[in-house]
Amino acid sequence: MPAMKVRLLFFAVLRDIAGADERELTLADGTTASEVWQELRASYDTLADYTQPPMIAINETYATPDAVLTEGDELAFIPPVAGG
């Protein structure tokens, strides 16, 4: 199973939870954004209750949870926005 590298960015509450601005992930080809969220839930207790991912952005554009990642993608989970 070939692997790919993806940059995962953390913002706002997720940065606090992860304790980092970003992580580099090595993922199996065909991995979806939603699957990355499930890995995060397994890593951080405080995310255990969040069975559904928040909004998802791939390469600075909103994407759906079933979006398949590709080599070099920049992935971000977008907590509920509160601008203004």
Place this chain on the structure above:
Amino acid sequence: MPAMKVRLLFFAVLRDIAGADERELTLADGTTASEVWQELRASYDTLADYTQPPMIAINETYATPDAVLTEGDELAFIPPVAGG
């Protein structure tokens, strides 16, 4: 027939037509604002077509055409307002 004095103020287009800021009128008791308008129409050709008076103010408050004037009143005909 006793008489009363009323100040008639002119604004905007009516000031231009009357060529004055105000006039002192001597009116018969019981004269209405509407009757003053009809006198103005008789005095100024350019008002001949305006059979109905514009809005009316007596003592800085909007009033109806049939309002009866009293001694010392300040009367003004209010052309269509265009503030803002």
Place this chain on the structure above:
Amino acid sequence: MSYLTDAPIDAQALVRRVIRRSDGAYVLFEGVVRNHHDGKAVESIFYDAYRPMAEKEMEKIVREVEAQFPDTAVAVVHRLGQLVVGDSSIAIAAASPHRAEAFAACRTIIDRVKETVPIWKKERGPDGEEWLGWQGRSGRGGVDG
């Protein structure tokens, strides 16, 4: 709070007069002399008013709008005299804890000022000058802006 002025309007000063530490938003409206109206070029506008009555009518609108939107503070200033293109003729500031009320209060005030406050304008352009709303006296009374 409302008043008439013969001087240029300082809109940010108006905002400072209404905003409180509990407000999460303000909306500021300014009406500006524009270079056209009904397809004709405009160079300047002369604003005339029945001053004491205009002040009373503006203050009445302010009181009624603040009663309609209880958490909202509003202020209005209307400039009179000769204004040129780009000059502000009116500024309205509405501050509120919530944006919906700030927008609604500000919009209500400008709509009502145009309906009832005894202020008039004479537009001047290359084709001459005209008191708005008088000729034909229909459909010209409430001028946009």
Place this chain on the structure above:
Amino acid sequence: MSYLTDAPIDAQALVRRVIRRSDGAYVLFEGVVRNHHDGKAVESIFYDAYRPMAEKEMEKIVREVEAQFPDTAVAVVHRLGQLVVGDSSIAIAAASPHRAEAFAACRTIIDRVKETVPIWKKERGPDGEEWLGWQGRSGRGGVDG
């Protein structure tokens, strides 16, 4: 025109960037840090953003609103970082020949910014601090102001 800034917002400068000689009105909205939220005291708010994406989303909103209101010019600036009560977090200016479009464009932009632009706020008060919209993740996402 839209951008992010880490400096205090100059709202009148924003207005000057949008207004044209053909405009009869502008509406300016500013969101301000207020001293309360959901019944709790607020002292400051830290604004975080996914900066390049937030810039793209803001510019997308500006383009779409200018397409929706063809005569209307709009500009948005959002401030990031640590803000205290009374500081403006966002300013939106909309200028148009007619006031209805200026109000509608300004309102549409603030509503849409709150829906889609990846900006977040952490409120700080005497009771501690909290990222808005996360706890329970329902009904807290679009905060007023």
